[in-house]
Amino acid sequence: MVHGVTILDQSLKVLIVDDEDSQRSGLAAMVSAWGMTAVTAAEGKEALDKLSETPIDVIVTDLNMPGMDGFTLLDRLRESGDMPPAIVVTAYGNVETAVKVVHELEAFWFLEKPIQAGTLQTLLRSAGNMAVLRAEKRNLERQLSYKGTLGEMVGTSPRMQEIFSLLQQAGPTKACVLITGESGTGKELVARTIHALSPRHQGPFVAINCAALPETLIESELFGHEKGSFTGASERRAGCFELAQGGTLLLDEIGEMPMQTQAKLLRILEDSKLRRLGGKTEFEVDVRVLAATNKVPEEAVRGGHLREDLYYRLNVFHIHLPALRDRKGDIPAIEESLISDLNRKHECHVTGISREVQEALSRHDWPGNVRELRNVLERAVILAGEGNIELRHLPASFQGRQDSPAADMPPGAAAHPAPPPEDPDIIRFSVGTTVEEAEKALILRTLEHTHNNKTRAAVILGISLKTLHNKLKEYGVGQTPTVTGTVG
Numbered sequence: 001m002v003h004g005v006t007i008l009d010q011s012l013k014v015l016i017v018d019d020e021d022s023q024r025s026g027l028a029a030m031v032s033a034w035g036m037t038a039v040t041a042a043e044g045k046e047a048l049d050k051l052s053e054t055p056i057d058v059i060v061t062d063l064n065m066p067g068m069d070g071f072t073l074l075d076r077l078r079e080s081g082d083m084p085p086a087i088v089v090t091a092y093g094n095v096e097t098a099v100k101v102v103h104e105l106e107a108f109w110f111l112e113k114p115i116q117a118g119t120l121q122t123l124l125r126s127a128g129n130m131a132v133l134r135a136e137k138r139n140l141e142r143q144l145s146y147k148g149t150l151g152e153m154v155g156t157s158p159r160m161q162e163i164f165s166l167l168q169q170a171g172p173t174k175a176c177v178l179i180t181g182e183s184g185t186g187k188e189l190v191a192r193t194i195h196a197l198s199p200r201h202q203g204p205f206v207a208i209n210c211a212a213l214p215e216t217l218i219e220s221e222l223f224g225h226e227k228g229s230f231t232g233a234s235e236r237r238a239g240c241f242e243l244a245q246g247g248t249l250l251l252d253e254i255g256e257m258p259m260q261t262q263a264k265l266l267r268i269l270e271d272s273k274l275r276r277l278g279g280k281t282e283f284e285v286d287v288r289v290l291a292a293t294n295k296v297p298e299e300a301v302r303g304g305h306l307r308e309d310l311y312y313r314l315n316v317f318h319i320h321l322p323a324l325r326d327r328k329g330d331i332p333a334i335e336e337s338l339i340s341d342l343n344r345k346h347e348c349h350v351t352g353i354s355r356e357v358q359e360a361l362s363r364h365d366w367p368g369n370v371r372e373l374r375n376v377l378e379r380a381v382i383l384a385g386e387g388n389i390e391l392r393h394l395p396a397s398f399q400g401r402q403d404s405p406a407a408d409m410p411p412g413a414a415a416h417p418a419p420p421p422e423d424p425d426i427i428r429f430s431v432g433t434t435v436e437e438a439e440k441a442l443i444l445r446t447l448e449h450t451h452n453n454k455t456r457a458a459v460i461l462g463i464s465l466k467t468l469h470n471k472l473k474e475y476g477v478g479q480t481p482t483v484t485g486t487v488g
Helices: 021-033 044-053 070-080 095-104 117-148 158-170 187-197 215-223 259-271 297-302 308-314 328-346 355-363 369-384 435-449 454-461 465-475
Strands: 013-017 037-041 058-062 086-090 109-112 177-180 205-209 248-252 288-293 317-320 349-353 386-389
Touching (some): 013 021, 021 037, 021 117, 037 044, 044 070, 058 070, 070 086, 070 095, 086 095, 095 109, 109 117, 158 187, 177 187, 187 205, 187 248, 349 369, 355 369, 369 454, 454 465
Parallel strands (some): 013 058, 177 317, 248 288
């Protein structure tokens, strides 16, 4: 027992790698006599094949072997990050080399030949306990990572934790998944997370928005077409199913797909066979299909927008994403993740948000959900540039600006209004200022606000970087603007 962890001899699976038949068979017999399971390989390549076929707890390997030797075997396993504890066996005179292997290739221990049975048994049990501890550590790290994030998804609310748990169960399977939720809740992000958690993660991920394509083109986009199959089909074209071969296909807004196309889709899901438009033969496709909709699927079925049989075929797993207004407790964690991402995108250095901003964001109902929050924060990150996001960096609707009622004004205030306080984020122009003069002042002050970061200034101004450079050349301005003041 090590730290409360015990591995039974009967459950320990040992891979023995040695090119000498007598040595290999002798070690296997010894291991089996202790109630452990022995798996053998004559060299490194065969050992890698055995490791891919069955889980191994401990490796016992010689170093000098024809083909792939023990050095290369351990190096490959170390680089893959999936190396079981390894006991290196060495002949006399190679102890120094074996010690080097232990340190550089992260082997568990080494033994000199001839091997003492009692020593090997003790080392196998210790290495087995280490394997259990490593597995528990990975499991704990995975559980901790799912506390607030799963891939690019963020959320600490109970509802999001349920979704993370469901994704962990659905991801590694081949099952269809139906993803529902309002627009902007992150349905495509869920689909990408499922793909990342699946054995297909190295294959392509293809997404198609069924609502964005006219009815006359959607079948060609999905299934592909042969040359001459319709007017304008000048060559053969692969559809989304072929492009997603070996990977995952997301059918977004599935309720907007024409009913005739839904019938063809259902047949492909049932038979895994595809025929291009205008084609005469069918061929097999290996694609995992995910579907998403912002409609209530049962209502879409009743309304004749979604075939009932297709709905049941897609609805093996159903993941419904809550609206952001229903999980406002997740907003701070989402903000932190988005700001980090937006800092990298726009080369900014925003460190956080002020208390007033946090309160304003918490009060908002977020009809556009996470997509709306990202857009608001992207604008704020660009305007702030560095430090904290302040209330003035948010759109006016978040700032709650209101004029004081006339009844609350002191006598005479209407006749002699006080001058408005200076706002560093506002540029004021006198009547008679030309458009050219106003444009120049706006550009130069925006450049000062961004500390002469022309890329960010162009984003704020809504012009291209080339246009900005042309304007500065026209003004005869060098690298550093000379005006004072700031602009939001």
